[in-house]
Amino acid sequence: MLKTNIKKQLMAIVGQERFFDDDETLVAYSYDGYVVESRPDAVLFPLATEEVSEIMKIADQHRVPVIARGGGSNLTGGTVPVEGGIVLNFTKMNRILEVNTGDRFTVVQPGVINANLQKELSKVNYFFPPDPSSMGFSTIGGNVAENAGGPRCLKYGVTGDYILGMVVVLASGKVIRTGSCNVKDVTGYRLSSLFCGSEGTLGIITEVTLRIVPLPESYRTIVAYYNNLADTAETVKAVLAQGIIPTAMELMDKVTTNLVEDNAGLGLPREFEGMLIIEVDGVSEAVSSQAEKISKIAKSFGAIEILEAKSSQERESLWKARKSVHGVLSKLAPNCVTEDATVPVSKVPEMIIGVRAILDRHNITAGIVAHAGDGNIHPVIITDTRDTEEWSRVETAAAEIFKLAVELRGTLSGEHGIGLAKKQFLPLVLDENTRELMSVVKKALDPAGLLNPGKFV
Amino acid sequence: MLKTNIKKQLMAIVGQERFFDDDETLVAYSYDGYVVESRPDAVLFPLATEEVSEIMKIADQHRVPVIARGGGSNLTGGTVPVEGGIVLNFTKMNRILEVNTGDRFTVVQPGVINANLQKELSKVNYFFPPDPSSMGFSTIGGNVAENAGGPRCLKYGVTGDYILGMVVVLASGKVIRTGSCNVKDVTGYRLSSLFCGSEGTLGIITEVTLRIVPLPESYRTIVAYYNNLADTAETVKAVLAQGIIPTAMELMDKVTTNLVEDNAGLGLPREFEGMLIIEVDGVSEAVSSQAEKISKIAKSFGAIEILEAKSSQERESLWKARKSVHGVLSKLAPNCVTEDATVPVSKVPEMIIGVRAILDRHNITAGIVAHAGDGNIHPVIITDTRDTEEWSRVETAAAEIFKLAVELRGTLSGEHGIGLAKKQFLPLVLDENTRELMSVVKKALDPAGLLNPGKFV
Numbered sequence: 021m022l023k024t025n026i027k028k029q030l031m032a033i034v035g036q037e038r039f040f041d042d043d044e045t046l047v048a049y050s051y052d053g054y055v056v057e058s059r060p061d062a063v064l065f066p067l068a069t070e071e072v073s074e075i076m077k078i079a080d081q082h083r084v085p086v087i088a089r090g091g092g093s094n095l096t097g098g099t100v101p102v103e104g105g106i107v108l109n110f111t112k113m114n115r116i117l118e119v120n121t122g123d124r125f126t127v128v129q130p131g132v133i134n135a136n137l138q139k140e141l142s143k144v145n146y147f148f149p150p151d152p153s154s155m156g157f158s159t160i161g162g163n164v165a166e167n168a169g170g171p172r173c174l175k176y177g178v179t180g181d182y183i184l185g186m187v188v189v190l191a192s193g194k195v196i197r198t199g200s201c202n203v204k205d206v207t208g209y210r211l212s213s214l215f216c217g218s219e220g221t222l223g224i225i226t227e228v229t230l231r232i233v234p235l236p237e238s239y240r241t242i243v244a245y246y247n248n249l250a251d252t253a254e255t256v257k258a259v260l261a262q263g264i265i266p267t268a269m270e271l272m273d274k275v276t277t278n279l280v281e282d283n284a285g286l287g288l289p290r291e292f293e294g295m296l297i298i299e300v301d302g303v304s305e306a307v308s309s310q311a312e313k314i315s316k317i318a319k320s321f322g323a324i325e326i327l328e329a330k331s332s333q334e335r336e337s338l339w340k341a342r343k344s345v346h347g348v349l350s351k352l353a354p355n356c357v358t359e360d361a362t363v364p365v366s367k368v369p370e371m372i373i374g375v376r377a378i379l380d381r382h383n384i385t386a387g388i389v390a391h392a393g394d395g396n397i398h399p400v401i402i403t404d405t406r407d408t409e410e411w412s413r414v415e416t417a418a419a420e421i422f423k424l425a426v427e428l429r430g431t432l433s434g435e436h437g438i439g440l441a442k443k444q445f446l447p448l449v450l451d452e453n454t455r456e457l458m459s460v461v462k463k464a465l466d467p468a469g470l471l472n473p474g475k476f477v
Numbered sequence: 478m479l480k481t482n483i484k485k486q487l488m489a490i491v492g493q494e495r496f497f498d499d500d501e502t503l504v505a506y507s508y509d510g511y512v513v514e515s516r517p518d519a520v521l522f523p524l525a526t527e528e529v530s531e532i533m534k535i536a537d538q539h540r541v542p543v544i545a546r547g548g549g550s551n552l553t554g555g556t557v558p559v560e561g562g563i564v565l566n567f568t569k570m571n572r573i574l575e576v577n578t579g580d581r582f583t584v585v586q587p588g589v590i591n592a593n594l595q596k597e598l599s600k601v602n603y604f605f606p607p608d609p610s611s612m613g614f615s616t617i618g619g620n621v622a623e624n625a626g627g628p629r630c631l632k633y634g635v636t637g638d639y640i641l642g643m644v645v646v647l648a649s650g651k652v653i654r655t656g657s658c659n660v661k662d663v664t665g666y667r668l669s670s671l672f673c674g675s676e677g678t679l680g681i682i683t684e685v686t687l688r689i690v691p692l693p694e695s696y697r698t699i700v701a702y703y704n705n706l707a708d709t710a711e712t713v714k715a716v717l718a719q720g721i722i723p724t725a726m727e728l729m730d731k732v733t734t735n736l737v738e739d740n741a742g743l744g745l746p747r748e749f750e751g752m753l754i755i756e757v758d759g760v761s762e763a764v765s766s767q768a769e770k771i772s773k774i775a776k777s778f779g780a781i782e783i784l785e786a787k788s789s790q791e792r793e794s795l796w797k798a799r800k801s802v803h804g805v806l807s808k809l810a811p812n813c814v815t816e817d818a819t820v821p822v823s824k825v826p827e828m829i830i831g832v833r834a835i836l837d838r839h840n841i842t843a844g845i846v847a848h849a850g851d852g853n854i855h856p857v858i859i860t861d862t863r864d865t866e867e868w869s870r871v872e873t874a875a876a877e878i879f880k881l882a883v884e885l886r887g888t889l890s891g892e893h894g895i896g897l898a899k900k901q902f903l904p905l906v907l908d909e910n911t912r913e914l915m916s917v918v919k920k921a922l923d924p925a926g927l928l929n930p931g932k933f934v
Binding site for chain 2: 121123125190194196197200202205208209210211213214222233234260263265302303306308310362363364367391395396431434435449454455456458463465476
């Protein structure tokens, strides 16, 4: 609980109507999309950079932790206030401040929901490429702090590739402005890149300038079904080997399609071991020839059935199957843990077979989906953390999955971040000197350790 | 001059044959592509990360500055040892350690020349997109440390967008390994992004893992000539407004084409005010339709003559005109200063007119070339720094150009960096808090200030 004088000072900044410390609110902000819970002392809804700066100054003075939070969809416990403190909920700082198609950038507040930004941009025939599966409710601020990915990052790259500039409130409450609206800008250190992916541990992002891209002229979306899961992954490798970079190549295994069918009834065929969605976008003439090549490759790698979306409705319904996985599976049990170990694409067949073997060995119910084109594998594990025996098996399996990924030259996390879930595994990929340097950076920017404490650094 | 005992210790690491402190060598390393000169105390040619680490430990112990250097083509004095010390010449650490087309990355030592990497990659139908005009002699280490750009960054992005991982020797001599070979990797802070563009002030890069891209199926290269310079820039805006992102859109003004013709005789027409080279690449069907659209747009904006390269020879000869500008102009006078202020593309017409007016007002001989598609404007000024009156006019003009760029929402440098040339202008774009944060980062990573001291931070 915050001391009365601190509470008073904070209330003076945001007013009573944007300050909460009732039990119900504190419980609601004690968790995110992962399984750990810990209550904050207060939840504030700032409206402006200046307010965040004032709040941060008070927090600094009284040594109170501050945790920035967007949609709360983090899958690694990144927004859980493990040491209490103030949660800054950015959902009211959700304005799109500028959309500049001539110069291809947009300036947004951190609380803008990704899908809402897409909607606004589509009105002027533009889009923001990063499309995490949470885009319907996750915010740009969260996307940036986690360096979020998504299916179409295969072609377009991740969130960090689209950041031109930022306004950030530092641990001291000082405000900095990094970058600009220019794609080429080598004026000083690339500080925006440092805050991106720092999971709220280095500064509080209060404004972002993002590069935007013209909507492609057309899409072609192909679905291929296989009797052998490894063949889906081999198809992915072969498509890339031909020099084709699709927008996305998404893989789902039989367990996943059947769990989705059981619970959402989308009409997916149940009998196949693997399903692959491949989408290409671009100039009409180009995507047609690419789609033909992809179908041929899929066939040559054993695809039993190949469908192509004939309309944008059909395209959307194909994507619905993929996008509904997390939502559907998370309703099947009290907890749903989605891992996101990543391997080089050539290792995807080996990784998928290995992950399924690990899950089976530990008798764990999980679907496997993957952004296969960039090696980002998601075992979606449905479990109950209260069942300590089962949860211990889940933890063992996760550790084995990380170890396998690293053995295959991969990494712990492709897009979900480290947060609490993977902090103990960092030494698998980062040696002591590198972890020490991260602490040096953290200490330099946040000497009192107030920004999202208790996390990976 | 280094003390005898330090010299002995360094020689024990690299051997006599890779240690130099004779006058001739020290003079040769006292300058780069800018106009400032200052001698180092010694020049060493390391062969391995371990050697760099050992050298750095000795430098740290004795508080000797260390300056990393690749091809020495830096245009802002970034590699000039203004406080003396040890220059590490990386040109002998020039091996390509791995080319992995299946997983689309390459691992290189920092001394690999950009063009040599391109040559090796082209053998397996891949390329590394960043293509600074210095690519024939600049190294990947330098490209990374400067976050280099180039013409085709319009479509493909800058060097920083292609870095997957790094090995870096810190100021203490400790070695860290950041990132991996995975495109999606959110495992800890994005330290590679911090070292990229840090101009050798935060650490010494000794290995880089880079993302590579399949060579496009085909190119179309168009040249358009205009009677009015602003029309070239309007064409650039209009092409982008149609949602076409060419590989490159390069602009040259009449002064430039005539200076090139006077001195290289490439057969360029001399009468036009502006020349625009536009290139598209990709799937054959797509580039054909894009090339047609571009020709139409150029015509509608007043292009008098429009040519298209009919062969790869013709394509190369068109590019030769552009790529020879710096080389030709730098031979016309003792000094050649290339600025690279950058503005949003919508402001390119205004910027080009403004820059020409500034140059004329100060009676300065200069061509204007531009990576117009990304707003990166290069006035190429030919001058003689010994003529103090003229040099003072050049400095005044440069200051006015930077001010104009910032007024137009642009920035000081698109791809050349800050180095010595622009350090005094940083406050134009970065406020006090942001500059202070850069110092905090510098101090945390290099407490004794040994890495490339006297530069922008």
